[in-house]
Amino acid sequence: MDFLTASVSRATDIAIVTHTHPDGDAMGCSIALLCWLESIGKKAGIVLDDRYPESLEFMVGEYGSRITVSEEEPGKAAAALRNCDLIFCLDLNSIERTESLAEHIAANRCPKILVDHHLNPAVGQFSAIFSETGISSASELLYNVLLAVPGIDSDARKIPLKAAEALLTGMTTDTNNFANSVYPSTFRMASELLAAGVDRDRILSDLYMNYRENRFRLLGRLLDRNLRITAEGAAYIIIDADTYREFDIREGETEGFVNMPLGIKNVRMSILLKEEKDRFRVSVRSKKGVSANRFAAEYFNGGGHELASGGKLLKGSGFDGGVRELEEYLKKSIEDFFEKETI
Ligand code: 5GP
Ligand code: MN
Numbered sequence: 510m511d512f513l514t515a516s517v518s519r520a521t522d523i524a525i526v527t528h529t530h531p532d533g534d535a536m537g538c539s540i541a542l543l544c545w546l547e548s549i550g551k552k553a554g555i556v557l558d559d560r561y562p563e564s565l566e567f568m569v570g571e572y573g574s575r576i577t578v579s580e581e582e583p584g585k586a587a588a589a590l591r592n593c594d595l596i597f598c599l600d601l602n603s604i605e606r607t608e609s610l611a612e613h614i615a616a617n618r619c620p621k622i623l624v625d626h627h628l629n630p631a632v633g634q635f636s637a638i639f640s641e642t643g644i645s646s647a648s649e650l651l652y653n654v655l656l657a658v659p660g661i662d663s664d665a666r667k668i669p670l671k672a673a674e675a676l677l678t679g680m681t682t683d684t685n686n687f688a689n690s691v692y693p694s695t696f697r698m699a700s701e702l703l704a705a706g707v708d709r710d711r712i713l714s715d716l717y718m719n720y721r722e723n724r725f726r727l728l729g730r731l732l733d734r735n736l737r738i739t740a741e742g743a744a745y746i747i748i749d750a751d752t753y754r755e756f757d758i759r760e761g762e763t764e765g766f767v768n769m770p771l772g773i774k775n776v777r778m779s780i781l782l783k784e785e786k787d788r789f790r791v792s793v794r795s796k797k798g799v800s801a802n803r804f805a806a807e808y809f810n811g812g813g814h815e816l817a818s819g820g821k822l823l824k825g826s827g828f829d830g831g832v833r834e835l836e837e838y839l840k841k842s843i844e845d846f847f848e849k850e851t852i
Pocket of ligand 1: 814
């Protein structure tokens, strides 16, 4: 804590980075940290590899002007990371998870502080590490960090309200609205933030009652036609690029789909594969006793948490096929995985 406090007070220009394809937790803790830093008079900005989903705009609001997206303004993003004198890395276990930002983060010799809840943090990359896997989200971990800073003194009501709202939003999305990774500390955080004036009803409405119809039309199609369940109890869905176009699906609009097949009694692991321009992205979720993390790490260059992980196969480097070859690769991977899975 002393290192964090001293680093913040010395810094004149602070950058906040998080993982590529930022989700509710990544954006929640980034916005919360930005909001707190500005409240104590610091100059700070968020640098992203790619744009956050439109569905999270409600949380970003006025902070949008302090966000630089490398995919859109690579020069500006590189300059922001070159010129800053402190970098906070949030909701990622290694700087490679920021993709295009990683080389600029590595090149800057300033202090780097990690706040994260994933397995296997790359400890050598950071000057100080707040890493805890037995917690709901990076937002919950940042909440605890903020409670410990001078000026907040363990009183949630002293966290700026916008920051408090962003933290509750991040925790809510990473726990799937209190369905997974919930600990006694998670309820305590929620309780303290509600008491501090956070409007949870509004957050839930913004998060879960505000989708475009397309999402549900696509979900209907996928559950009807694309869902497969293997003899081992692995469910998988592949969404190809044509289907994305057909339903006019935007980034973030398939959030939560991967969880649904886990509701089926004999399903032990659920896999969602999405075709993108240069890669296939995978999301993996599992029930207790099956390691989504090991599956994502071993077959999809990824990782994350024991029961919720992600990864990717880059087209043309190591994996040269299309959707049909991908399905063959996936089926073989599932067979191989369950032969070895003993936990
Ligand atoms: P999601 O399936 O929601 O994209 O990701 C699930 C979890 O896995 C998240 O905690 C996310 O940060 C992590 N994750 C997603 N993609 C990757 C990846 O390519 N590499 C690693 N190491 N983790 C990932
Ligand atoms: Mn997270």
